[in-house]
Each structure stands twice: as structure tokens, then as C-alpha cells.
Amino acid sequence: MSDGARVLAGILCLVVLASAAVPAVAQSGAGIGEVEVSGEGVIAATESGNGSTYLWSDESVNVSVEFTDYPEARNYRVCLGADREQAVDELDCNPKALSAGTNGTAEFANVTWPANTTGQQGLVVELQKLSNESNATVLDRTTVPVAVLRRQGDLDGDGLANAREVEAGYNVSNPDMDADGLTDGAEVNQYGSDPQDPDSDGDGIRDGIEIQRGTDPTTGDTDGDGLADPLEATLGTNPTNDLTPVWLVVGLVLVVAVLVAIGVFGRRQWRERSGELLTLGSNANSEPRADPDDGVDSTSGESTTEVAEPMPMTDEDRVLALLREHGGRMKQSQIVERTEWSKAKVSRLLSSMNEEGTVEKLSIGRENIISLDGHGPEAARSPHEENASD
Template sequence: MELARRALALLGVLLILASLGTPVSGWQAAQNGITDVELTGPAAVTEQDGSTFVWKDEPFNLSVSFLGEENQAYGVCTYRYQNGNQSHRIGCTDTTAQNATVTFPVGSWPVNETGPQTVQVVLTTGDGTATDLRTESVTVIEKEGDLDGDGLTNREEVKRDLNMTNADMDKDGLGDGAEVKNYGTGPTKADTDGDGLRDGLELQLGTDPGDGSTVAKLSAGGLLLGVGLVAAWVLLRRRRGGAERTADPAETTGESADEPLLTDDQRVIQLLEENGGRMKQAAIVDETEWSKAKVSRLLSDMVDEGRIEKLSIGRENIIHLEGHGPEAAKPPYSE
């Protein structure tokens, strides 16, 4: 019984250690194979969009790390692929180390090989059996090239810590090159002056994307415009009102304060008396500013009541008081 209890206790300890990730003698703590592939040196520029960017005319080191079994010989070979085809073997080396990092120095990439490429690493045992394979994306670029066509060279974008494959990093409607060279705005800040308007929108509005007072100026301008429109409307109303009113001598002399309002038919009679007893119907429309339909109905009613007379000459209607009709309308031998 005592032996059984000790065995169970040991098993419990082993299970706890295993759950905590603690290596136990005789157990493999990590899986064998390639653990890391890294490009370093002057040529290695940056990592963007899952690819390592390297200058084509600069040297670099390709380092490969791996885990293996004790007393086992390994071979590490590296290759360069372009467009899916193997273009060059970078290097191969043998080692018996269980946990090793091997480095392959590379002078530079071939002059005629630029753009997206692939580095392949193959780990084999001593008898040539492949045990692991790793591929890494590499983009070979020229310093004076312009990958994204934004007007900044690749060298300038690296110096400014910009993305060489994104022409408008802040998505403000302006290319990174234009922001740096033409407008002095920040290619990684959509609203350089912090006024709430994107840099590209400010240029469309004709404002300065570097002036943080733009919104305040636009607001003030809009307020002044609104006040001006209201003032113009009030002035226009006053002028129209003055034109519609006929000057009354009694008002100017102070003899009378208020004039009684005229009915529509009285207004028509007054107009006829002021114009020699007759007017064209179109002139009555213009003087009263009533609609043509209203004037036509009113005049028809007044004709029916015998208060005025209407004579059609061609396409015009002549409205007149009794005895004031056109001479052409009098019947022959009426004298």
C-alpha cells in the first residue's frame, strides 16, 4: 500500500509539472525543426505586409535557427526563388549541433532580380532526408525606385518611416509625396492642423490644411453671410412695401392719419380713373400684382354688374369706364 501511494504521488507531481510546461528528463520540450529565419545587415530595410524588404545593392546575412536530436548530423541549405522558379542557391552547411544557428553571408542580390521573391530553407538529416522546410517572403527594391508611385523614393519613405506600398497612408485624399513636397502636411495624419477637416478636403475648399483656425473662419463667414441675407431680405420687403403704397397728400401734411382700405373692385375703379378711364387688362395685372386668373374673374364680375366695360381688340382686352372706350370701338355715324 505504501508503495502504491508513493507511485500515485509521483504521478501527480509529473502531471503538475507537465501542465506547467516544465521540462522533464526524457521528454522532448520542443519540436525538432527550423525555429527561425532572419535577414539582417545593411540590406535589410524593414518588414511590411508580411515581407522583408531589402536593398538589391547592399550585403545581408541570412540566419537559420533549428532544433535537432543529439548526436545527429544535419544539413541546412538555402535557396532563392523568383516567380516560382529556383534562381540561385544561397548556401549550404553541415552541423552536428542539437540547437544551432547558422548564418549565410550574401554580398548582394543579382542586379537583374528585383521585386517579390522567396527564400527557401531546407533542413535535412545526415543521410539527406528532409525533415523541415521554411519559406520567407522577400521584396528586393532599389533605393531610388518608387514602389507605390506616390512621388517619394523608396529611400525617402524608409527615412520617414512610411509604407513603401501605400501611396496615401492616412487616407486623407492626398498622396504621401504631395503632402511632403507640395503642402507640408503630415502623410500619416489625416488632419494635420487638427481642425476637424481632412487635409484633402481643405484643399478642395480652398483653405489651408496647416491652419487650425479654418473651421472658426468658415463659421464666422457663414454667420456674416446669413446676417447679410436677412438684412437684404428686410430691405427688399421695405422697398416693395413702399412701391405698393401711393403717396397720400393728407399724410404728408398731417391732415389725416389713416386711409380706409379699398376693396378689389374699388382698386380697379381707382386705377381706371387715374389712367384716363381705360387700361389694358394686362396693365391692371401689373399694377395690382394680382394673378391673371384673379383679375379675369374680378373684371368679369364687374362687367356683369355694369360697373365697367370690356372690349377685346385682337388678343388684348381693353377695360374702361362708361364713356371712356376707344374711339375705334364707337359705332359708325354715332355723332
Template sequence: MHIRTRAAVLAALVLIVSLVAAPVAAATAQLGAVTVEGDAVVQTDANETYLWQSEPFSVNTSFATDTDGVYQFCLEAQSENGSERLSCQSQSVEEGTTTSVSFTVQNVSDTELAGETQLNVSASESFNSSSATVNRSVSVYVITKDGDFDDDGLENRVEVRYGSEMNGTDTDGDGLQDGPEIREYETDPTDNDSDGDGLLDSRELQIGTDPTNPDTDGDGLTDGEEINEFETDPKETDTDGDGLPDGKEVQQHGTDPTDPDTDGDGLRDDREVVQGTVPNDEADSDEDGLDDTEEVKHGTNASKADTDGDFLSDSTEVRLGTDPTDPTTPLVLLAGLGFLVVGLVGFLRVFGPDDVRTWVAERDVVSRVATLSATDAATNGSDVSTSDGSSTTSTSPASVGSAESTTSTAPAAGDGSMETTDAEAADDELPFDLSDPLTDEDEVLKLLYEADGRLRQSEINNSTEWSKSKVSRLLSRMEDEGKIRKITIGRENLVTLADRVPQSAESPFDEDDS
């Protein structure tokens, strides 16, 4: 009987324990993510939230459970200075629902909370001491407005104003701390290139340029372009001292801002710009036959083919030995040469051997020498006297090279008759096939054939639309090859086929005695 009683009691106890334990084991509870909002929240970056110690804020979360009941929710804060319970509240929770939980905190100024702080929310069933407590927390930084959390020389309130990092001394990574950027250099602590000129703020301070001005010297080039691209001085408007700002050299003239004489022709870049020559090309700017360097040596104007305006190009005067800067010297030379030649020929006609006197008489050397002198002088239609008192008229440059034939008249030495030489008619058959692609030389020859063998060089320039320098080089090469002749008349060249050279331009001693 005693044994039965004990068994019954034991069975009753097992039943009671199972009835009580079963619901507790089945109960579950869960808190959602904890967030912080309100005036106290001043900055959130890199998963770090900063709170003003003196401003209100709220802490929010959610709670869900599968058991009806009354739950207590508490908010506690813990920092390196200690921990403190900030608020507690009770709420009824229904099974299978999610309940919002929110705490409002006016400020934590009267606490010892500072620096990194853990805000912890806990939930436990109010009338069930055996129920488990559920916790969820969030990390924040409690700071004061006048403090300097990262010790970069900026108060926390100033960091908020400029958007710099609260916990980073060099927000933009330019090598300058945020404090000096604002207070000393007036640069942007959130932009490593405050003026956008291609140079870091710290680099600009190192080389002495203004990190808030993209063009420190105001020459038209940004500081970055000057350092990284053109190797000019960003603190000097005219790096090479040639009188041209670096920006104009690069953007307008195509010259080297680090070399005062870009093309090495002896003329400084600014002088070439003023007088109209090409400062980045050492060729013959005025195409007078003298390179710019030679013009410097002779004191002539490299942008003007005839410096002294005497109707002889500078190169012609240099070859003749006259002064290309003095319009009177060619006349003196030509007059002297004329008298000398005429006197020599006259002497040979009277006192020379019989064969020489006969040759001179037959070819009327005196008249032809006078005509040649008149052509070389390129006077505008003036008369030049011959040895016997008659006159020879030279053709003006404007008429030379036209399709009209050029006539030179002079009295014959023997019988007083007049000799007239017309340009030969152009050959109907060109020395190349027009159906084939024409070379540059073919183009020139075609123009000459169409113009009866003679053209001014300027007309070739206009017809081909090539550059002057290209035409000049091509004609020089063709003359070297014996295909054409260039005859200088006044300030331009007359171009002829090799077999169509005007008789007045030939030397009388080039002809055969036959």
C-alpha cells in the first residue's frame, strides 16, 4: 500500500512538471535592430554615429514573441566612464504580433557618458521571473560641440559644418590636416585639389603656388598644366622671358614657352610675332630666298621680301653685294657695272682682235648688256640709256609671266636694224600623260605649258593652293634638275621652262660662237 502511494505521488509530480515546463520551453522572443534618431545625431559615417551630449534623441526597436504577456523594456548606456540606466517601460504584447518600442532621452549632459558608448535595449516578461531576458544594442559616440574628437585642430561643430570626418584628421587624404586646411590655408578639407588645377593642395603649398587659385601666375595655363605638361614655372607668367605669356605661346602661337627662340633662327619669339614671321619655323618666312637667321645677320626684315623697297629682293641684294636696307645702293652698283661693261665692250669693238670685234658686232653685246641691266633693276617701266644714246624699255613685274609674249628692243650695232625675240609657242605635247596621276612637278610643268612657258611664282601659288614654302622648295628642286629656271624680277620670281628663258635674261657669253 505504501509503495502504491509513492508511485501515485511521483506520477502526479511528473504531470505537474510537464504541464508547467512545456509552455516555457516553447516560448520565444526577439528584438529588432536598434536605431538612433533626433537632434543629437550629428553625423553618421563609416558605420559610426555621433551624438551631441546636450541634445535630445530617441532609441527605437521592435519586439516579437509567441506568448501573450506584459514585458518590461529598458534602455541602458555604457561607456568607458561607466554605465547608467536611462529609461524603462512596460508594454502588453500579443502573441504573433510585432510591437514597436521607443525611448526618448532629453540629453546625457548630466551623465558621465562620453566617447564610444553602447546603447543596450533589454526585454523580459514582467510577471515571469524565470523568463529569459532578450538584449539588442547599438554603438554610438557621445561628443560635445566644442570638443575636438579626432584632435585635428577643428572643433566638432566645425567638422559638421564642413562635412569633414569627425574621427579622421585628414578627410581628403591630401597630406594636410583638416584644421590647418580651414584655418590656415582656406582650402577644402573634403577635396584634395581645392582649386581643381590638377595639383594636390599639399603639393601646391610645397612649390609655392596658391591651392585656391587654379592659375597662380595668371598666364592662361593652370598650375597643373604648367607642372605636369609644359614644365613651365606656375609662379612666372613668362617662363622663358621672351615677352610672350606662357598661355599665349601654347594656345595661340604654338611656340615653346621654355625657349625664347623656339625655331632657333636668331629671332626671339615675341619679335617674330610682332613682325609677322613664323616663330616656330626656321624656314624663310617672307620667302625672299634668305632664311630668317640670315635676315638677322644682314639686319633685314624677315617678314618683308624687300626690306628697303628698291624692287630687289633681300636675297638678290645679298648676292649682288649691295645693302638690302638701303634703296640707293643697287642703282649705284648697276650704274657702275653698266658703265664698266659698256666701256669694256666698246673698247673691244674698237681695239680688240678682229674675231672679237666681229663677234661683238654680230651679237650687239652693248645693247644686250644694257637690256639685262634694266631687267635686273626691275624698274617700273623706266628707260635705261644704252651706249649710243638710244633707250631700252624694261617690262614691269606685273606684266612678266603673262600669256602675252615679252619683247625687248635695242638698236643693232651693225646696221641699225631692230631685233625682236618672241616667246616660243608652247609645245602641244606635254612630257607626261594627263591620264596618269600627276606628281607635284607635273602640275607645275602643266601650268607652265598652258602659259606659254612662263609664270610668276605667285600665280603658281594661287593655282595650286599649296603653301608658299612648299612651292619654293619644289621650284628650287626642279631648277636644280634643269627642268625650269627662276628669274628674280623686282620682289618676285618669274618661273620659265628651261628652254623658254627670255633672251634678255641670258648672259651674252652663254651663246656659241657659231
């Protein structure tokens, strides 16, 4: 029989086997051992969910098939076929002869997949018993799942060609290897991030979330303002606005100003309250006593009774207390006499208190009249009436 007749007989055998004898072959369960596919046509370092071996459509592969001897059979043939949507194309056959109880190996070199055939396929391996050159009985059959790819195709639809993914060491069957919410093609072609690292810039925010927020997944500080994107996310500021530190400083200054204002107001209230307490204590201690030494200065005619201070007093507190003792109004010279301070010190202190609004300072002639709010001399009164009333 010619070689062409043998090939035709083999093809007819495989077609009949695929359509009618598959159940009988599946029940044999013996004969074929390990099937190894190797060569330049195999796409290495690629994971698959169904255990398929990935092959390039334009490259050949080598196939090694191990099989065991069957009783009462000495002549064998191992054949390869391409299972393409229920149609089996014969690829090659390798006749073998074994003695009883031995194992054999069939080697196939430069096996090429049928042209223009891609996608999920099956590499069919059959062990056949040869009764004569034209009569073969299938003893065992197995199918190795393969996926045939074109180099410029895109199996996982991630925007990267199969050849480019293989060259970069990416997985051609997984469109988002790092599961960060961005396809591998978008990370490589659009954002410049690493498709194998879910957090390319290491700032603690996944690349996909950064894109949603409008930040750069390749840098930890998108706007370059010195504040990391995660910190700005915590503060609630805009990580794409480089003026954020300025606004933070302005806000801090406003907060400090408010706190200072509250402190000044509280201190003024405390002073007024302290002055009221001192006034009450002064009135209680100024009642007439039987003691001849009643605390009246015979030279000036003014009371010199000392009032115990319930708490430390400032210079301003002493001035306020003196004013309250004298009905809310005194001459500046009287304050100098009562405090025994220098005229310069009293002048500076009263000017400061006048600026703060604690007291009112009115010049009448050559004399300065110091008064609490609401106790100043009326504008219609003359300096002589003021001196008489004092």
C-alpha cells in the first residue's frame, strides 16, 4: 500500500473512531501514559484555568508519548490528531513494535497545527493495534487540551497582544493579573502602572481606586505638595491641588486667632469679676470701728485701709479696684499717690488700659481723669465743677 493510502486509511480510522468508537475507547483506560508537548511553539510561563497547554499557531511542537504493551499485541501505532470542533485532523502516526510486558515511547518532531485554526482545541493521542498495514484497532485514546493563539491576537481582551504579553512575562489568559480593577492593557498603555502590582506606587491605595479618585497610581504624591495622597484622603483635602498646604496654614492661623480672642475675652471677664469681689471686700472692711487707729491718714484725709487680696493681683487689677472704690472715676494724680508708683509707670499703664478699652482717659485742663465705662465726666460740666465734685 502506498503512503497516501496509509494516510487516508488513518484519517478514516480517526473519523470513525471519533463518531462511533469513542465510548469503547474511553472504557479501555490503559495503554497511553504521559504525553509531553515541548518546543518553540509552546507558550511557557502562562497559567490557564482549565489546564490547557498554550501553543503558537505559526510554530511547530514536539510530542512525546509513553505507552505500555497490550497482551497478544506486538505491533502498535501511535497517532496524533487535531480535535477541532468535533472534527479530527490527523497530524502524524508513528509505528512501534514491543515485546510482551514492556513499555514504549513514540516521538513526534515538528508537529504543526492546522493553518488558520486558533482557540481552544484538543491534541488527540491514540494507541492503535496493527493487525496488518491496512487494519488498525484503537486500544487507547486521550486528549490533551491546548489553546492555539495567534501572536497578534488578544486572548484575554485586555488590550495587549498575545506576543507582547508573553515577552513581558504576563498571563495571556488573565486580563487583570493583579486584580486592582484596571486591565493589563490600560495599565501599560494608558497609566504607566505595573499590571503585576495592585499598588504600583506603594502608597497603600490600589491603582484602580486611584484612577477613580483622579490621582496618579505611579506616584505617592500626585500634586507634589509634600502631602502624600493617603494623608490627603484622611484629611479630606484635594490630592490633585498643590495649594493644599497654603489652605491648611490659613485655617490653622484662623483657629489660633479664634482661640486667642476667646482667651482675651475670658481674661477680661475674670478681671471684672475679680474687681467686683475686691469692691465688696473693701466696702465690708470700711465700716467704722471702735479702734482709734481707724486707718485714716491724718495728713491726706484719705482712707488707707488695706484689703486682703484673695488672689494675686496685676497692676491693671489694682487700678480697676481703686476706680471702683472711688465710684468709678479718679484723677491720674490720685492713682499715683495711692499706688506709690512713678508717674511714668502710671501713665504707660493707663494708656495701655485705655487702648484696650478697660478704662477711659479724658484730659481736662492739666489733669487726666481716669474712669470706668459709663463713669466718665459729662461733656457739659466744666473743669471747676469736676474739681469741686472730686
